[in-house]
Each structure stands twice: as structure tokens, then as C-alpha cells.
Amino acid sequence: QKEVEQNSGPLSVPEGAIASLNCTYSDRGSQSFFWYRQYSGKSPELIMSIYSNGDKEDGRFTAQLNKASQYVSLLIRDSQPSDSATYLCAVEDSSYKLIFGSGTRLLVRP
Amino acid sequence: GAGVSQTPSNKVTEKGKYVELRCDPISGHTALYWYRQSLGQGPEFLIYFQGTGAADDSGLPNDRFFAVRPEGSVSTLKIQRTERGDSAVYLCASSLATGGAGGYTFGSGTRLTVV
Secondary structure: OOOEEOOOOOEEEEOOOOEEEEEEEOOOOOOOEEEEEEOOOOOOEEEEEEOOOEEEEEOOEEEEEEOOOOEEEEEEOOOOHHHOEEEEEEEEOOOOOEEEOOOEEEEEEO | OOOOEEEOOEEEEOOOOOEEEEEEOOOOOOEEEEEEEOOOOOOEEEEEEEOOEEEEOOOOOOOOEEEEOOOOOOEEEEEOOOOHHHOEEEEEEEEOOOOOOOOOEEOOOEEEEEO
């Protein structure tokens, strides 16, 4: 059973702080990794993708990948109340479909 | 269309009834995916199509669930003899190519309630 694990949270951070969201996965053959943001009652929205070990930055978001440790993370700098949402980690499996974690709920306190 | 369109947005049905959920993907997207999301959980894979054929239906929970995509565009998820445990948000997503390369674009979902 391929698994993607996330801490359900909530992770509470003050406005302006760095939020760090983590994800581990079980399928060592996975090559593509994604972070989705989901606001309450809405559908998931893609915010980051990463395919190679290391860091990938896009604005206030940085995705980090360590395939040896089977670990993916998302850093959100200068967190804003509008970043409050559930963040879903997704991993592409060998049959080219995405397996999602259960999500981490982030609360940014004004 | 500009985005992935799902209809209806909400569906309430009685236990034992048959329901159809429709997904209209982004024009030109060859891959189409169905997921189911229960409260507090991440999306759970059901089935995906590459063109008209089901490339992977390993997530369909049982033979009450069936999906088609006869012309390689619109897809319909069909659930027979609905049960209360089928209540969830059913999400459809599409992508330009197989797999998550570039990521999926999700529709707004159909909230199914079986009473």
C-alpha cells in the first residue's frame, strides 16, 4: 500500500512567520511531487511541483525534496492570514496517478 | 472550457438509488481523473482515463461504481444502489498528459449525500 503521510495539525503560526509543512512517502520509485492548497469547501489548487532533490522557490513558497529520506516539505515565508488552509502533499506513483496525504491544516494568526 | 466543470454541484439521493456525476475537462486535456474526498481526508483515487480508455481503475471501491468517457472528453461516474457510506465530495481533475506532470486541475466537485 503506497502511503503519503502528513501531520494533520493544525499548525498555528503568527502572521509574518515561516510555516513549515512536512510530508513523507513510502514509494521509493516516486519521481514527481506536488503541494496543493485547499480552502474550506473548495477544491485543491496546485501551488508547487518538484521533481529533483533540493529546493525550488516560487515567491513566498519553497518546496524541498529529499528522495533518500523520502521526505518533501513546503516552507511558506512571511505567512499571511490568507494562507490559512489545508495543504495537501501529493506523490505520483508508478502508474502515473497522484496519491494524496490527508493534509495539514495551517492557521496563520493575525 | 476554461476550467474543469462538474455537475451537479450538489446531489442528495436516497439509499439504494442510482446516480450519475458528470465531468467536463479542460479542452485538450487527454487525462481525466476521478477522486473522492471525505471530510478531513485527502482525495482518494478512484479511476483515471487516458483518452477513452480507463488506464487505471484500481481505486473503484466495488462493482457499484463505474465510469465512462466514450468520446475522450466528458466523463460520467455512475454509482448504483447508493449507500450512506458513498456520501463524499467527488472530485474530477484533468491534465495535459498522463500523470501529474504539470499537476492536475481540479473541478469544484460534486457533493453527494446519500440519505
